[in-house]
Amino acid sequence: MQYSGAQLIVRLLEQQGITTVAGIPGGAALPLYDALSQSKIHHVLARHEQGAGFIAQGMARATGRAAVCIASSGPGATNLVTAIADAKLDSIPLVCITGQVPLSMIGTDAFQEVDTYGLSIPVTKHNWLVRDVRELLTVIPEAFRIAESGRPGPVWIDVPKDVQNAVIDLAELPAPGKADPLPELDAAAISRAADMINRAERPVLYLGGGVVASNATTQAIMFAEQASLPTTMTLMGLGTLPADHPLSLGMLGMHGARFTNYMLNEADLLIVVGARFDDRAIGKAEKFCPDAGIIHIDIDESELDKIKKAHVGIRGDVKQVLELLLPQVQVTLRESWLARMAELKAAHPLQMPDLDDPRSHYGLIRVVAEQLDDEATITTDVGQHQMWVAQAYPLRRPRQWLTSGGLGTMGFGMPAAIGAALAERERTVVCFSGDGSIMMNIQELATAAEEGANIKIVLMDNQALGMVYQQQGMFYSERFYAVGYRRPTDFVALAKACGIRGVDLDASDDPKALLADALHTPGPCLIHCSIDVQQRVYPMVPPGAANTEMIGG
């Protein structure tokens, strides 16, 4: 059978099980789009390539499978960079395909030529510039293999236009790419870890995004319960242990509750599972868990001993490691340590002022949660609202919580919600956002309308870049600068202009009822609510300080 390079790419994507892609066409991607037009693959036409990248991320984060985004050369490729870098930092499997100027024109500063290969090196797990149509036979399956193997991540394939047009004769297609077998485990190290756990008096379990990535939630909960381990989660790990579980300490770190950071400070053993000691989680590294031995389990060897030296480092898939660890860990009640947890929690709980007011930040989050069950998916943008939702929303399942952790990209939330809603059409997807973040990819409102995506944008509007406002207030003597928007934006009108229902809780006599109606009416909706710019995210560990040096809360 004869294929053009473009047809071959599309055929191989179909073979990988890809049913939806997000992208924007352009000159150097025209052959690829012509081939896509003949496929059953649903193409989501984003309004900006960064939006396409985050739509793909939403699909990947919701399902755990590699998702695909497509763009043309030059600005199409550069616009994707932020979304791909975001996927790299949060270990999200993506396959990004861009058109490139023809091979003969590479290096001539041709129209819409940019060094996509060079640009993509530092933000991907791996990347290719395809120089011959035959290379596609290995590159496409390899792309999916690499994206989904070990620690997942994004890969980038740059395909010159003439390679897309070149013709190849094939008797059969190559096999689809699939993830590598899991790495061999060090049984002796696992036994040493079990021994440390059995001897510990004040252990804390620390779960990260790796638990979500390896589908190890069940094993992690069994492990916590069997050994009575107070359990904290990173921003990426939220939802793995249900928020209302008696062993849950909630999120640790810069905006963790006081009792959480105090418990960690008193620990004699820290069991770190699929997490990487990010600075926002651990504060000043030398002062983090000063009395604790460390067991570190991660599939990425390079994370072991990177920030904190592990007493036992175990490289492996966390689900497999936990399965081997479980039978070696004694059932323990650990009464005095859990009593200490209860004591600290009672003395230093998370403070949520105005929880009963649906127009306050915590109150709004509470009312949204009351209207939904665990089947809803929650995305956020980045800033104050993100931390408030991380603190206060009762997350109870893995992949319920999609947020930009490592890169902290404002503009993530709404397109990611579109992707999540398209990947799992039965779910309601709520995007909590702020008036700063939402404007960074506001154009995707039009995409949401066109796709009829079941997303509910809960927009907390303080007419400012709230987290920056907070930090200028706390650390720069209230010299507020470049942080407030001088005139308000009519977000409800903006939603309507893009073909989306908009409701305003500010103008409502019964905001709870209006919110309920907005959340339960299928289709996209923007829910606007003004909040107080003076509200801060507390507690807060000042950047560079130890986690015990919290301000507020």
Added chain:
Amino acid sequence: MNAREGFAETGFQKAVLELTVNNHPGVMSHVAGLFARRAFNVEGILCMPMEGGRHSRIWLLVREDARLAQMVKQVEKLEDVLEVSRHGADHQVFERLESFFRQ
């Protein structure tokens, strides 16, 4: 002054890394970029295709410090890097080239 003495003068120990990599355009960018973006200085670099042309060998002269183990792990993660071995200060590969680098 040879490479070893050069480092001795600045108080640094040297180490030599030997990488076996796939031979295609872009591998040098991957390796050099990795060191640069992790702020780890590479003092010397040599690269030639190996017999048969499918693979290349890259020799790196680096400073031996506490972060080197982490750098080696990062290099090992590169898809096109097939093998990494670490040699001590006694390795001769850079010293033999010294005559090409005299003023």
